Amino acid sequence: MFSKKIVFPLLISLLFTGCHFFTDEEFEAMQQREQERLQALQQKNSALKEQNSALEKRVHSLVVNKPEYMQSLMVAKNAQDDKAIITQATRIEKEFPNSKEALIANQLKKEALQRVDNRLAFQTRHLEKQTSPNKKSVWYYDKASKNSLATAPIVLFITKEKEDVFLTMRLQTAQMGSDLTRGFMLISDNSRYSIMPTPSKLRHKQIASGVWIWSEQRVDKEDLDMLKDLIYSNNPAIRFLKNSSYEELPLSKDLRKSMIRVINGYKVIEETLEIKERL
Numbered sequence: 001m002f003s004k005k006i007v008f009p010l011l012i013s014l015l016f017t018g019c020h021f022f023t024d025e026e027f028e029a030m031q032q033r034e035q036e037r038l039q040a041l042q043q044k045n046s047a048l049k050e051q052n053s054a055l056e057k058r059v060h061s062l063v064v065n066k067p068e069y070m071q072s073l074m075v076a077k078n079a080q081d082d083k084a085i086i087t088q089a090t091r092i093e094k095e096f097p098n099s100k101e102a103l104i105a106n107q108l109k110k111e112a113l114q115r116v117d118n119r120l121a122f123q124t125r126h127l128e129k130q131t132s133p134n135k136k137s138v139w140y141y142d143k144a145s146k147n148s149l150a151t152a153p154i155v156l157f158i159t160k161e162k163e164d165v166f167l168t169m170r171l172q173t174a175q176m177g178s179d180l181t182r183g184f185m186l187i188s189d190n191s192r193y194s195i196m197p198t199p200s201k202l203r204h205k206q207i208a209s210g211v212w213i214w215s216e217q218r219v220d221k222e223d224l225d226m227l228k229d230l231i232y233s234n235n236p237a238i239r240f241l242k243n244s245s246y247e248e249l250p251l252s253k254d255l256r257k258s259m260i261r262v263i264n265g266y267k268v269i270e271e272t273l274e275i276k277e278r279l
Contacts, residue, residue, distance in 0.1 A: 066092075070101055073108065082112040083275055116272055123268040126261045127158070137161050140265055142258040150212075153238045153249050154186075156219075156227070156262040158269060165273055167266045169223065171195065172214035173240050173247070174207060181213045185239040185246075188229045196241075227263065231256045 069092050076084035089105035089112070096102050127140040140158040141149060149155055155170040171184045183196035197215040205212045219227070230236040236251040 066096055066099075066101060069095070070104075073105060077108060082115050083271070085109065085112040086116075086275055113275075116275055120268050120272050124265045127265045140262070140269070142261050144261075145255070145258040152255055152258075154251065154255065154259065156259050158262060158266045160269065160273075163273060163277065165266070165270050167219040167224070167263070168216055169219050169227070170214055170216045171238070172212065174209050174212050175240075175247075176210035179242045179244055180204070180211060181240040181242055181247075183241040184215070185241060186226065186230055187237045187239060187248075188226075188233040189235065190233075191226075191229060193226050224263070227259060231259055 069088060073085065073088040073092065076088055086109050089109035092099075092105040093102045093109075124140065126143055128143045128146060130139045130141065132138070138160045140160070142156075145152060145155070150172075151174070153171065153173060155172065157168055157170070159166055159168055173181055175181060182202065183194065186193040186195065195215070195217075197217075201217070202213065202215050217223070230251060236256070237248050238251060240247045240249075
């Protein structure tokens with residue numbers, strides 16, 4: 001039997017020999033590994049949550065959105081609203097590719113686009129197109145009024161620049177003497193519209209018969225309402241305001257018909273651009 005004096009020191013020696021004391025560097029490295037493992041688990045958990053959320057949205061889209069979108073498409077079809085047809089059909093094609101609903105939507109969209117192109121061709125058949133030398137702008141004028149563009153008191157034309165299209169109104173006259181036009185008044189059956197351009201907007205050019213005076217402005221909604229009021233009046237006129245007098249000219253039926261053709265062309269060109277931007 002071993003003596004206690006021998007056994008106890010031996011046990012103490014074995015105990016300290018089997019133990020490992022971590023240095024500060026080793027402990028920090030171990031903590032870093034545990035932190036990295038925890039971050040990896042958190043990232044994996046977040047990715048799983050995102051996948052689950054995406055699956056839930058997809059299921060919701062298939063169960064709820066698809067029938068709603070198809071219903072909206074059919075409503076637009078029955079209402080013959082080509083803009084809405086194209087919008088809804090494009091949405092269905094993007095969200096449910098290769099589905100039977102996408103095939104139906106694609107066919108309806110093709111038919112709607114064809115009608116849009118047909119309207120564009122019909123409403124612009126009376127317009128003549130002119131392209132700027134730098135190819136950046138295209139102008140549309142009324143063909144029937146081509147020979148009177150420099151003499152008609154009101155000229156409307158459409159300007160198309162890249163994806164922008166707008167209507168421009170030119171008021172003009174040719175005069176002699178020193179008492180020249182400084183502004184305009186458009187007169188309908190029930191209203192008078194005063195247009196007084198700033199000096200920089202009222203332009204002058206010497207011509208054989210005197211001075212050509214004109215002013216151009218981009219047509220906004222209020223201007224468009226004004227033009228419609230003039231067009232559908234019985235006796236509309238334009239008055240050229242001078243310093244001490246004025247001249248007044250009636251707006252002929254032919255001129256008003258020309259204005260209608262340009263306005264209709266503008267509306268359909270604007271609509272076509274807006275629709276095709278959504279594709």
